[in-house]
Structure formats: structure tokens, C-alpha cells
Amino acid sequence: MSATETPHGRHIPDRLDRPLRSAVFSWEALLIAVAISIFAVNSFASPYFLDAWSLSDLTFNFTEKALIALAMALLIISGEIDLSVAAIIALASTMMGMAVQFGVGTSGLVAIGIGVGLACGAFNGLLVTRLGLPSIVVTIGTMSLFRGVAFIILGDQAYKGYPESFAFFGQGYVWWVVSFELVLFLGAAVIYYVILHRTSFGRRVFAIGNNPVAAQFSGVRVERIKFILFCLTGLMSGIAAVLITSRLGSTRPSIAQGYELEVITMVVLGGVSILGGAGSIPGVVLAALIMGLVTFGLGLLNVPGIVMSIFIGLLLILVIALPIVWRRLMKERPA
């Protein structure tokens, strides 16, 4: 459109040329650099690291959690959170284990796992949107509730005896070293990228996270969208439950204990603002890769699991504090 067509005001360009600097200093670029350095450190630290099958094993460290992180990213961008995801996995896995005792086949088990996840997500969503409760409180409650139900059903028992064909989801390979889990994650990442960055739904999610009142005044159905996001997070937790149960071949009520923290760490490390309103799917995918590299590298070095959880805790504090401290430093500097 030329300036002559606008009799009223001056011409305003769509966008200014984005300086190269801003791309280089983006959070995603930083994550790529971190991923490459950890990769390099790992390959020096262990002779077993640079091997196709090692690298394939590495992906199992993050794909299940990262699937949930994709949906969690949208939920956190909208200003909500779901702490019950690991408990949803436990309940969904327990229900699948129960179904096995009644002779349900593989496709039935998958349907049950995903269905329970979706139902749990919808339950969280209803409590938050219908009763107007803060999601952090609701999902701390359902975290205990869902896992509590799993404990009541299972006690200190374990469900085993999953059909052989069920093992494919968590143990199968699509081609050579490329696992089904990895393919599923990459596919889901593309879908979530499109949803968040290329659809009007995703745009509304950002608007809600930045200013829910203005979004509502602008005709965004805030409650409906939040409900959908809780359902999606539940759905992804159900899918993760199918994968983990299939990989382990058994269900205990303590399954996936502490996963919610790792999922949230991934999302925040990926550059999603814990206050809502900002973030990207590529960032979350990179953060998932970094978490996988770090935990796998520490595993190769025989670092015990408890040290890893200390590491995850420190990382979570660091990635939340870093942007805040950074901004404060920039503010104090004379212009």
C-alpha cells in the first residue's frame, strides 16, 4: 500500500528491519549454544557417548516429559499451571493396569490411558474455570487426589502382564535407531508449533496471558480457551502414561514421581515466562533436548539419581531467576 492511499495519516510500515543482533541474542540462540556445548562436553567426557544407539537412548530421557511440556507451555503462557501431570500419569497407568487384568487388548489400553488423562485434565479445567479457583491450588489438590487413588487401587502391588504388542509404544523403533517415542514427539512439536504460532487460537492464548481482562473485553472466550488448555495438558499426560507404561512394562503407584517439576523446568528453560504471556515452542523443544543431554551425560558419568534431582532443582531456580536478575542489572546500568 502506498502513502498516497492513506489520506488521513502517515504511512506506518509493517515491521522495521530486524537487526541481526536481536536474532543472535535471542533466548533460542542461547539454548542452541548451550546444547552444543553440553554435547561437546559429553563426547569428551565419555567414550560411549558418540554412538548412534547411545544417542537414541538419550532421547528416551526427555520425550515423555517433553510431550507434556508442549501442552504445559501453552497453559503457562495463558497464565495458568498444572502441577498434577505426573499424578495423572500414575492414575492413567493404574487404570490401564487394571484393564489388563480384565483382558483388555492393546488398542483398548491406549484408549483408556489417553481417556483417563483427558478426563483428569477436564476435571482440573472445570475446577479452575467454573469455580474460578487459582490453578496452582487446584492442581496441588488434584496432584494428591489422582496419585492417592492410584495408591488405594494398587497399594504396594504392581500391575504386570501387558500384552506384547503394547510394548511397541515405549520400546519400538520406526526406523533403525529412530524410536516411536521420538517420532511422536517431533510430530507433536510441529502440531503445537502450528497451534501456538500459526492459529488464531494460539494468538488468543498469548492475549489471555498478557491481559485477561482486555482479552475478554475484546471478545476472547477466556474461560473456554483455558478449559481447552487444561484438557490438552491432560491429554498429553495420558499419552505420556501410555509410553511410560509400555516402556517399563509394569505399573507402580509411584510411577513418574516428580515429573511435574522436570516438565515445568523444561518449559521455563525454554523461555516461557512463568508470569504468562510470552514463550515459544522451538524454545521448549531445545530445552527438552538440553535436559535430556544433561541427565544422560550425568548418567554416563555414573552420577546417582538423587544428585540429578538436586541439579534439576537448581536449574529450575536458576532459569526463573536469571531473566529477572538480568532485567534488574540492565535497569541499573546508566543508559
Place this chain on the structure above:
Amino acid sequence: MLADPHPARIVRDPPREGEGKTPLLTLSGISKSFPGVRALHDVALSLYPGQVTALIGENGAGKSTLVKILTGIYQPDAGEINVAGAAVNLPTAHAAFERGITAIHQETVLFDELSVAENIFLGHAPKTRFGTIDWGTMRSQAREVLDAMGAAHIDPDTRLKDLGIANKHLVAVGRAMSIDARIVIMDEPTAALSAKEIEELFLLIEFLKGDGKAVLFISHKFDEIYRIADRYTVFRDGEMVGEGLLKDTSQGDIVKLMVGRSVDHIFPQREAHIGAPVLKISGLSHPTEFDDIGFELRKGEILGFYGLVGAGRSEVMQAIAGITRTSRGSITLEGEAIAPRSAADSIEKGIVYVPEERGKQGVVIGMPIFQNVSLPSLKRTSKSGLLRLAEEFALARKYTERLDLRAASLSQDVGTLSGGNQQKVVIAKWLATAPKVIILDEPTKGIDIGSKAAVHGFMAELVAQGLSVIMVSSELPEILGMSDRVVVMREGRIVAVHENKGLDAETLVRTAAGIVAQ
């Protein structure tokens, strides 16, 4: 607003015999500006011991800014504050408190979860010799303070949240008494009170007067002002335009001072082509905010809504826009009865509401200009749910350029714009939905004169194209300069509908304030 090139003569009565007391507090040459807005310019105010001074002025005249300066929340850019003859600085709320200045607000700022005694003595509670609070003494002193005020019915041990607003005011006054405050500011204290409670408050004010306190009383209600106040000070557009004794001044004179001559802005000349009714509201009611609202909006018309703050204008508009629910009544748009249950519904039907609170309800800070503009129109700019950026940019450009937006690019964060330009984005956003009826709530509140002119010019253009506009405004020049008809609301009801032919500001202020024509 532009400075009046010929400031109105300041009406100032000389102190009479027997009233030659020295003022307890004097302000002189006080000025305060905010980016783009001049809130106060060279104002003066005197408060006398044992007298109630009423501070009178339209919305936006600078009354609240003055209260905030007096209570140490804002710092004046220039001017002097004298308390009992000595120049003072009030850098913090605590400093004002120590000088004996205390304020009682419309919604009291006390602590709901604490007891009455704790509220009265918070910050200066009697201590035991171990440095802990001496509860017994505190309770008995609270009892004394309350009894002295004639508030014997309040138990010092009651939690504050269990008291009604009138009794909370009493506690606030008790607090003022306990710190030996000499200057008491009451900022619209009667707004939420019943008639009986107002009477009790007036008794209390009489008590404060008798005790030699200087009281500043802010109210929109003339009957209350004449009932309780001795003196008046009138503010207009951030300037002090008159002061004196109420017993020598008629209501009409004060209204004249409030309104003044409005020569600050040239409004666009336009010829109204008014057609058939587009929107018809009848019997619209809300349990608490408004009652039995009925009016018609015609094609190509600007319908002004005037009233005091709290008259229920915004609430009515938000109900029409589907944001709040109504208890009964009907909304008819082009002959079709509608019952919007959300803003999304009403936008779809063609009614949009541009809210008053730009920062909270209007713009989405953190998102670029074009995404702000396209937000309510995403259905049209996207195709089967997928965004089409080219369409969004085109839509945003069309409306922002018509409003003469000043921005470096459409991808700029809307938070980096000035208030006036943010308002243009907000108006562009709702216009881009191609509505039939647009409701503008205080469309030029707090924006600079250039942006104001752009908004007014644009409104004239809109109605020329056959759109219908409802404009809620508390600015009389704007109401008189832009409206075809003016609806006046008071206390949740429509009290008058005027054709804007030979209509004068005084008539509007009288109807809005409920003053019977003399």
C-alpha cells in the same frame, strides 16, 4: 486541556469580622504534572480550624491529586505547604500523618482482619515496659476515644470486617482523634452510605468542628455541601477558580464557577443525518448498579451520556456489551431482540464497547500494535483457524492510519506508545470489527490535546458514514461539542434526555447533581 488564555477572575471573599482566624493549613502555588497531563496548576487552598471547607469540582478537576499531595503520596512540582504557619515537606504518607493530616476515603483504608482497637492504634499502640503492646491500655483508650465521639455502640474488640461502612468511617475518625490529627480530609465519605448513616456522619463532623479540627470535605452532592460546610473552594481543570463562604453564595454561582467558559477546544463542525432507531433499550435493570434504563439510539447519531462518577453509566454500557449481566430489560438491535452473554456475543452482533480503563481493559501490553488491532477480528483475518498476517497488517494499517497513529511500525509493542496513541489503537481495534453501534467510554480521558482532536474528528467521520455512537463522558465541553442528544444519569437512573440545541453546561450539571432549578 489547553490553558485558558483569559483565566476567569478568581472570586475571593475577604475574611469577615469574627472569622479572622489564621488558617491551620495553607497551600500556595501548588502545581503537579504527569506525562501529557497537567493535573494542578498554581492552586491555593486554606483550611481553618473549626471549619469545614468543601472542595468542589468536576471529575478531573484535580481534587484527588490535591488529596494525594496533602497525604504525602504525590510530591508537588512547585508550591508551598504551610501547617500552622510553618512551611513543611510531606515526602511520605508517614510525614503527613506526623503533621496531623489524616484522610478518610470513600473506601476506608483500614485493616479488615484487625480489631477496632488495633486499627485505631496501629503504629502508635501503647507499650508495656517490655516493649510489647499493652492490650489493656489500648482497649480502654480505644473505648475512651469512641465514647468521646459518640460511638459508644462500637466494641473495641470487634473485627473491623464485621462493621458496616458507616461504622468503619467512625473507626477511621477515631484513629484521627487518637493521633490528635488537626486536619481531617474526607474524600467522598458519603458515597456508600444510607441517608441515616449520612446523618450520623454529619453529627461526627460537627463534633470534629467543635473540637477545633480543620475539615476538608469533598463531595459531588450540593445538598450535603450546603448542609455541613462553611467554606468552599472550586477547582476547574487543575486551577483554583474561586473560594469563599457558602452562606453568601448560591448553588447557581458555584455551578458557574465549576463549568466556566469552555474555549479550550474546537470541535469538528458536522451536519447530522439522523436516521431510524438502531438500538433500543428498555427497562434494563441491574440488582445494584442501575434501574429501569430505557433509551433509543438512531442511525448516524452521537448520543452523549453525562453524569457524575458513580451514576452507573459505564455499568449500563457494559451490560449492553454483554460484559455484565442484567436482571431484566430488553436490548433490541435493528428490530431483533438480543441477549448478549459475553463480549464475544455482542461484537458478533455489531455492538462494541471501548472501555474507559485503557491500560486494564483496552490494550494488551506486551503484544504488537497489529495483533492488538486484529484481536477481536481474528475470525475474519484468519482462514480455517490459521492466521493470515498480511490480512492482519492490512486491517491494522487501515484503521490506525485513519486515526493518525504515531508509531515506528505496526510490530512495535503497544506498551511503548504514548497514552493518546494507545487510545487510538484501542479505538482502531474495536472499529476494525465493523460494528453498527460503537460505545466509547470516556474516549479522551487523560490523553493529550492532539490525540483528542484526532479522536473527535474521527467520531464525526464515523457517524457521517452511518455508524451510531454512544459517548460516555464526564467532560462537559466534549459532551456539548460532540453530542446530538444528551442523556443525563443520576444514581443509576436516567433523569433527563436533552436535545443538544441551545443546551448549556449549567443545566447539565444541575440535572446530574440533582439540583432543582431555582
